[in-house]
Amino acid sequence: MQLSSKEKHRLKSKYGDWAIVTGATSGIGLELTRQLAGAGFNLIINSRHLEKLKSVENELKEKHRIEIIIVDADVSEATGIDKIVKLYFH
Numbered sequence: 001m002q003l004s005s006k007e008k009h010r011l012k013s014k015y016g017d018w019a020i021v022t023g024a025t026s027g028i029g030l031e032l033t034r035q036l037a038g039a040g041f042n043l044i045i046n047s048r049h050l051e052k053l054k055s056v057e058n059e060l061k062e063k064h065r066i067e068i069i070i071v072d073a074d075v076s077e078a079t080g081i082d083k084i085v086k087l088y089f090h
């Protein structure tokens, strides 16, 4: 799957330059991460395991000139959500 130019423009106009993807290291979240990086979004990517996040970050940096922030946090816990929110609004 690939986002059309029209869809990339629509997303950027509506949501701005940054996107947060939870579950970004595997499956649906990883595909979404790759598509958004390809569309030029800066990304905050999340999952629970830092090493997997670093691996995804390295892959994206090789292909795209975007800013990437990785955050290892469990989003099933309030403290995990807080970690992402604090980072976003810092």
Ligand SMILES: NC(=O)c1ccc[n+]([C@@H]2O[C@H](COP(=O)([O-])OP(=O)(O)OC[C@H]3O[C@@H](n4cnc5c(N)ncnc54)[C@H](OP(=O)(O)O)[C@@H]3O)[C@@H](O)[C@H]2O)c1
Pocket: 022, 023, 024, 025, 026, 027, 028, 029, 046, 047, 048, 049, 052, 073, 074, 075, 076
């Ligand atoms: N695949 C499908 O066809 C399908 C269809 C409908 C709905 N869904 C739903 O969509 C979601 C994703 O499915 P998927 O197949 O893409 O799953 P997946 O391949 O298992 O990917 C899950 C991702 O979420 C992360 N993750 C899991 N628990 C987490 C937590 N508590 N906090 C933060 N990150 C967490 C995993 O990384 P870590 O383990 O490192 O945290 C991984 O990056 C699931 O809820 C699934 O039920 C999937």
